[in-house]
Amino acid sequence: MGRGGIEMTTATLDARTLPAHWRDFLALTKPRVMTLVVFTGLCGLLAAPGGIHPILGFTTILCIALGAGAAGALNQWYEAEIDAQMKRTAGRPLPAGRMDRQSALHFGVGLSFFSVILLGLAANWLAAAILAVSILFYVIVYTMWLKPRTAQNIVIGGAAGAFPPVIGWAAVTGDVSALPVALFALIFFWTPPHFWALALFVKTDYAKAGIPMLPVVAGEVATRRQIWLYTAIMAAAAMAPVLLRLTGPIYGTVAFLGTALFAIFAFQVSVRRESDPEKMQPERRLFKYSILYLFLLFGAIVIDRWVFA
Numbered sequence: 382m383g384r385g386g387i388e389m390t391t392a393t394l395d396a397r398t399l400p401a402h403w404r405d406f407l408a409l410t411k412p413r414v415m416t417l418v419v420f421t422g423l424c425g426l427l428a429a430p431g432g433i434h435p436i437l438g439f440t441t442i443l444c445i446a447l448g449a450g451a452a453g454a455l456n457q458w459y460e461a462e463i464d465a466q467m468k469r470t471a472g473r474p475l476p477a478g479r480m481d482r483q484s485a486l487h488f489g490v491g492l493s494f495f496s497v498i499l500l501g502l503a504a505n506w507l508a509a510a511i512l513a514v515s516i517l518f519y520v521i522v523y524t525m526w527l528k529p530r531t532a533q534n535i536v537i538g539g540a541a542g543a544f545p546p547v548i549g550w551a552a553v554t555g556d557v558s559a560l561p562v563a564l565f566a567l568i569f570f571w572t573p574p575h576f577w578a579l580a581l582f583v584k585t586d587y588a589k590a591g592i593p594m595l596p597v598v599a600g601e602v603a604t605r606r607q608i609w610l611y612t613a614i615m616a617a618a619a620m621a622p623v624l625l626r627l628t629g630p631i632y633g634t635v636a637f638l639g640t641a642l643f644a645i646f647a648f649q650v651s652v653r654r655e656s657d658p659e660k661m662q663p664e665r666r667l668f669k670y671s672i673l674y675l676f677l678l679f680g681a682i683v684i685d686r687w688v689f690a
């Protein structure tokens with residue numbers, strides 16, 4: 382075999398030359414994170430008064446999933462070099478060299494337009510406008526602007542992830558009232574403890590990539606204190622629908638017990654002084670529980686509204 386033959390063999394075995402597989406496009410949408418995003422959107426839709434035709438409901442949820450996935454793809458398009466430096470993200474399609482940036486950009490932009498226009502045509506343009514704002518917020522405000530600049534990045538940028546229940550509600554009712562605003566507030570104040578619990582045990586990754594996440598720039602003690610502070614505000618947001626009589630006893634009970642457990646876990650994390658990621662079991666527990674917590678509270682809202690409608 383001549384020299385060219387060897388080169389061809391090497392090139393053929395190099396993953397970089399293979400066409401991007403559909404699984405990589407799926408990975409661009411951050412499907413695991415987006416399950417909860419879509420679930421909260423679904424709950425916003427199901428909790429809204431009036432009901433919606435099942436096909437329209439399905440289309441709305443599809444649009445939220447596609448829009449959130451598009452935002453995830455644009456985030457990965459923009460952050461390919463940063464992702465390459467972190468263990469947690471180095472295996473993603475772009476840093477691993479399985480896809481070129483142009484494809485990710487086209488996929489993200491195309492899917493963004495498709496999801497917003499389809500939602501506008503199928504449901505209404507208020508819901509579509511909020512979806513467009515969420516995508517722009519996550520990609521431009523959080524990813525491009527705040528994330529590389531300030532440790533408060535996720536506090537403000539996290540608003541993007543709080544919009545889906547509002548989109549679901551708006552798709553049914555054509556407006557936004559007190560309950561969807563309360564659900565927005567719940568996710569908004571939940572995001573800091575959710576993310577900073579994880580940031581504590583992946584701190585070195587962020588430091589390596591030069592991302593000013595709170596534990597990197599303000600230290601672990603300050604981060605633990607802020608987790609506790611935002612948990613207290615989140616607890617108030619979680620109980621607000623009960624105090625405002627927007628929900629009934631099922632949500633009230635689940636929210637009270639679920640939030641009490643969240644507060645216990647967050648308190649344990651806030652008083653610890655451990656900096657070895659290998660020994661951060663309470664921090665991992667808080668992060669994992671934060672996800673279950675939102676599933677529980679949003680599920681309870683829907684059951685409550687259905688039972689006591």
Ligand code: HEM
Binds near residue numbers: 414417421469535568
């Ligand atoms: C700016 C706000 C947020 C930041 C910075 C953030 C960050 C993260 C990070 C870094 C992970 C680790 C998993 C990974 O991507 O490999 C994660 C996991 C997760 N996040 Fe968030 N998150 C945010 C908001 C949200 C929101 C709004 C939701 C849903 C409502 C959410 C749901 C989840 C879920 C379900 C997981 C677990 C995924 C798995 O099982 O691998 N996150 N988050």
Ligand SMILES: CC(C)=CCC/C(C)=C/CC/C(C)=C/COP(=O)(O)OP(=O)(O)O
Binds near residue numbers: 414445515542
């Ligand atoms: C409807 C709509 C547009 C929803 C968007 C939902 C949204 C903002 C979710 C945020 C969740 C998320 C993947 C954060 C990761 O942060 P990161 O990007 O800093 O994490 P990374 O380091 O894993 O890339």
